[in-house]
Amino acid sequence: MTAPPRRPTQRADRSARSELYLIGGIHAVVDGHAIEVPDGGSRLLVYVALRGGRVDRRQIAGTLWPVGDDARAAGNLRSALWRLRGAGLDLLEGDHSWLAVAEHVVVDVDQVGAWAARLVAGRLEPGDLMPRPGWSDALDLLPAWHDDWVVFERERLRQRMLHALEAMSRELVARNRQAEAVDVAMAAVAAEPLRESAQRVLLEAHLAEGNQIEAHRCFARYRDLARRELGVSPSPELGALLAGYRGVPAGAADRAGMTGRASMTERTAGARERAQEHRVDLVSRSRYPSAPPARQGAAAARSHTGDSSPA
The missing domain is CATH 1.10.10 (Arc Repressor Mutant, subunit A)
Incomplete structure (x- = not known):
């Protein structure tokens, strides 16, 4: 009988690249294997990843476990770390005073933020103008989470994404890739229809395309x-x-x-007026062939209105 595959329990090789995904669902990839993040450690992992850099352990404990005293919150923090490591997710490092995402771990939110910053600053790298999967998910990070610290980071990432999409659309227009520019601008408009800067780049893309x-x-x-x-x-x-x-x-x-209806009405009225003048001119020439053009028009007008008085 074949033994079931063992769940990794030892610390990952820190020379290998690990990946932490928060966009589109929380999971990690360690040594090429996808691992689900246990519920008991997900909040800790997400909090440290979103804060970035070293985070004070007391701040983490007080934010994630505000109910109870400091000793109980510190115990909950140790328990969450144990659950993560027991699942084979040795993604955090630190000491008795701080925690941070380990150097060998790549976080998707950080990558998206760096991509957005390059686009806004105009410092593009190869591939930055290619469509990226998960745009819609990045615009609404962890939608089921309602903690204040998640809401803040969600809105910050959303603003970065919207600015990046607008900059990307303009860059595509500058490179004569208008069809792609329209697609990118429409993604920004779909994310926030009332955002005027997104509407502006969409108009610019349409106009650039003629x-x-x-x-x-x-x-x-x-x-x-x-x-x-x-x-x-x-x-x-x-x-x-x-x-x-x-x-x-x-x-x-x-x-x-701005719908074209008013300008079309003006053009139609002008055409009708010119047609009426042309008709009056034809009538005057047929009835008064020897009269000068000005008197022909006046005579035709009197004839048209029934006025028989002399000019």
Whole structure:
């Protein structure tokens, strides 16, 4: 009879790379093997990983186990460390006063944060403009966790991601990769539809691709959403983006509703007026062939209105 596989109980080889994943579900990879993080140690591991660097043990214990005295909180901390090591997750290091993520451990949140910082700063590395899996999960880190320290880190990562997506879209436009720029900008808009800077890069991507109608539609949807949800209108600068592209004065695009309906109405009215003038001119020439053009038009107008008085 074959013995069941043993669960790793000894400390991992610290010369080997280990990976800790917090985005899209908590798990770790040690020596190429995926290991689930036990419930009794997950909060400790996540807290230290999100704080970064060395974290005071008393701060950890007081934050994670606020009920009871310091001795009890310190005991809970030791118990959580024991559970992690018993599961083969020797991912933390420290001494009697502090804990930190071990140097051989790579944390996905740190990698995403570094990627976002490079994009925002314009210091790109090969592959930074390629689509990354888990964008949507990174925009909502640990959604089922409601601790204050998780909520803060979730919002911080979300803001980093949104800034990175906006910078990425602009960089793609600059490299004449407009279709990819639209996709990235739409990801930012989907994450936060009321974020005007995300809407701006989406408009810029559409305009760079020559799709004015798409840009107008996006602006109209955003304008209606902002008015409905917040009771405000988009900034004049956003309207000027489209107005300037069309070569009309800033603000005129927003006054026209940015849907194209107003400008189309104006063009239609102008065409009708020109057609009416052309018809009057034809009538005047047929009835008064010898009259000068100005008198022909006046005579035709009197004839059209029934006025028979002399000019």
